[in-house]
Amino acid sequence: MNSVHQIIYAKWLMTCEPNNKVLENHALIIHDGVIKDILPSKEVSLHYQSNEVHEYSTHAVMPGFVNTHTHLAMSFFRGLADDLSLMDWLNNHIWPAENAWVREEFVYDASLFAMAEMIRSGTTCFNDMYFFLQATARAADVAGIRGRIGITVIGFPTAWAKTSDEYIAKGLEFYAEYKQHPRIGATFAPHAIYTETEATLIKIRDLAEKHNLKINMHIQETADEVNQSMSQTKLRPLRRLNDIGFVSPRLIAVHMTQIDEEDLEIISAQKPQIVHCPESNMKLASGSCPVTTLQKLGINVALGTDSVASNNDLNMLAEMRSAAYHSKLITSNPEALNAYEVLTMATLNGAKALGIDHVTGSLSKNKSADFIAINLDEIETLPVYHPASQIVYAASRSQVTDVWVAGKQLMKNRVLLTLDEGELKKKAHYWFNKINQS
Numbered sequence: 408m409n410s411v412h413q414i415i416y417a418k419w420l421m422t423c424e425p426n427n428k429v430l431e432n433h434a435l436i437i438h439d440g441v442i443k444d445i446l447p448s449k450e451v452s453l454h455y456q457s458n459e460v461h462e463y464s465t466h467a468v469m470p471g472f473v474n475t476h477t478h479l480a481m482s483f484f485r486g487l488a489d490d491l492s493l494m495d496w497l498n499n500h501i502w503p504a505e506n507a508w509v510r511e512e513f514v515y516d517a518s519l520f521a522m523a524e525m526i527r528s529g530t531t532c533f534n535d536m537y538f539f540l541q542a543t544a545r546a547a548d549v550a551g552i553r554g555r556i557g558i559t560v561i562g563f564p565t566a567w568a569k570t571s572d573e574y575i576a577k578g579l580e581f582y583a584e585y586k587q588h589p590r591i592g593a594t595f596a597p598h599a600i601y602t603e604t605e606a607t608l609i610k611i612r613d614l615a616e617k618h619n620l621k622i623n624m625h626i627q628e629t630a631d632e633v634n635q636s637m638s639q640t641k642l643r644p645l646r647r648l649n650d651i652g653f654v655s656p657r658l659i660a661v662h663m664t665q666i667d668e669e670d671l672e673i674i675s676a677q678k679p680q681i682v683h684c685p686e687s688n689m690k691l692a693s694g695s696c697p698v699t700t701l702q703k704l705g706i707n708v709a710l711g712t713d714s715v716a717s718n719n720d721l722n723m724l725a726e727m728r729s730a731a732y733h734s735k736l737i738t739s740n741p742e743a744l745n746a747y748e749v750l751t752m753a754t755l756n757g758a759k760a761l762g763i764d765h766v767t768g769s770l771s772k773n774k775s776a777d778f779i780a781i782n783l784d785e786i787e788t789l790p791v792y793h794p795a796s797q798i799v800y801a802a803s804r805s806q807v808t809d810v811w812v813a814g815k816q817l818m819k820n821r822v823l824l825t826l827d828e829g830e831l832k833k834k835a836h837y838w839f840n841k842i843n844q845s
Contacts, residue, residue: 412814413437414457416448417780419794421469423754423769427747429794435468437776440814444772463809465784467794469750470769471531471777471810472723473757476623476661476682476711479521479546480514480537483838484716493629493691501716508842510566515542516834521721522550523826526817528722529779529807532768534659534711534761536596536623538567540581544591551817551825553777555761557596557623558582560611562603571607575614582618590813594621594659594761600644601632605651612653621659621680621762627670628662629693649673656680659760661711664694675704680760683752685729687713698734698752699743709757710749724804727753731799746795776814782806 415435422428422445434451436444444455481501488500514537525533535543536557547554558578560571568574582593595615597603615622627633627644636644646669648654658679666674674681683696701708710730712721727749734744758768767777781802783789788797788806810818817825 409455411436411438411443411455411457412440413459413461413776414451414455415461415463415468415778416451417463417466417468418783419467420445420770421467421750421794421798422771423470423751424771425751425755427751427795435770435776435778437814440776442770442772442774442776445770461809463780466780466782466808467798468770468778468780469798470754470767471779471812472529472753473532473534473709473755473761473768474525474530474712474721474723475534475659475709475757475760476684476713477521477533477535477721478537478714478716479533479535479543480509480517480539481714481716482521482524482721483508483513483517483835483842484714485719487716487842489690489719491691493693494631496691496717504842505565507845508838509538511539511542513838514539515546516838518543518546519549519826520831520835521715522546522552523823523828523831524715524721526550526552526810526823526826527807527821528720528724528804529781529810530721530723531777531779531810531812531817532757532761532763534594534623534757536598538565540578540593541584544581544585544588547591549825551590551812551815553590553767553775553812555592555594555621555763556581556585557594558620559596559598560603560607561598562607571603575607575610579614579618582620592763594623596623599625599628599632600647601635605647608648608653609651612651615657620657621760622653622657623659623661625662626660627665628688629691630665633665643667643669645670645673649677654679662688662693663696664688666697666700671700671704674701674706678706681706681708682711682760683708683730684711684713684718684726685733686726687717689729689733690719691717695733695737697737698730699738699740702748707756707759708752709760710752711757722804723753724798724802724807727799746793746799749799750795775812777812779807779811780809782808
């Protein structure tokens with residue numbers, strides 16, 4: 408008989424492995440924060456014992472969501488500027504607000520607030536792009552969540568840095584500080600081709616290869632971005648990036664709503680990771696990422712929410728539903744992007760994009776115990792013929808009852824265990840009053 412730290416019994420285990428296996432009446436065996444075993448519930452007592460046993464008899468237990476594109480500290484700009492085009496939204500509202508308010512204290516408070524929303528929505532891992540990287544990392548340490556924090560590089564001064572070289576230097580300091588951290592790591596995150604020079608992008612390419620870091624970048628998010636590039640260089644943004652050796656499996660291309668046949672040739676040859684942000688793209692009328700076409704090419708496509716200033720939430724359950732409906736609509740095919748595929752996009756594919764699928768993203772032996780429990784025994788999700796369909800097409804984030812990262816419980820029966828909900832609300836009101844009165 409083996410003594411282990413936790414035994415998790417579940418009505419359904421959604422593994423989110425490539426075989427789409429759903430295990431009924433099974434248990435997760437967890438020891439030292441790692442999944443030691445998965446076996447039928449009736450066999451557990453033959454092999455394992457634990458002082459900590461959790462029964463999820465009406466729940467689907469599944470890997471936590473991997474939100475592969477966020478700007479967490481923008482959480483206090485939620486609803487500040489809605490119903491606008493992207494460049495109007497950025498130039499006339501968001502960038503001025505950031506210039507006025509984004510400092511280390513703001514980033515810490517707003518990131519911690521966003522992490523609470525993510526945990527309450529079932530997200531256990533995020534991939535962020537913002538400023539004051541250590542502030543976001545400190546917040547993640549407090550929250551207990553897993554994350555990748557982007558070394559943002561943008562071609563104009565902010566409160567974080569004044570030049571591209573300064574952004575990179577500060578980012579490399581952050582990378583060195585956190586490279587041994589068990590849950591938090593770095594990526595490079597140049598903002599976009601229209602906010603950085605080719606020379607800086609080449610430097611980032613070389614540094615990413617040197618340190619084996621992923622590169623996040625907004626690419627071909629809007630038709631205006633493509634038209635501007637064509638007007639200036641007669642080349643589409645992806646072609647320009649490919650010509651300097653920037654497009655590779657190391658690249659996480661975010662949005663990609665403007666894809667033509669030339670782009671598909673590059674994508675097929677170079678195999679970048681793609682992040683689909685359907686709700687943000689629909690809200691800003693940016694365009695449509697052709698997910699099913701990319702899937703046919705064998706491209707890894709993950710899901711992200713973008714920021715709450717443009718979405719306006721960090722709800723991966725809603726993002727999955729939007730992604731599924733959107734793909735069915737634009738392809739005129741109700742079979743496009745089925746429930747299992749979109750579940751995988753929100754979990755394992757996100758981990759693959761970040762290069763951490765050996766650690767998280769699915770439920771299998773020797774992976775970190777990053778998982779969530781969703782109660783399907785609710786009016787809104789009964790009866791349960793197919794748990795994957797109920798999760799994608801019917802469940803709400805309020806049905807996420809419990810969240811775990813590396814074997815540590817972050818939420819129990821909807822109560823946050825690492826964060827103080829009352830204090831978080833006070834901070835939100837504090838920053839709202841400052842921003843609204845300015």
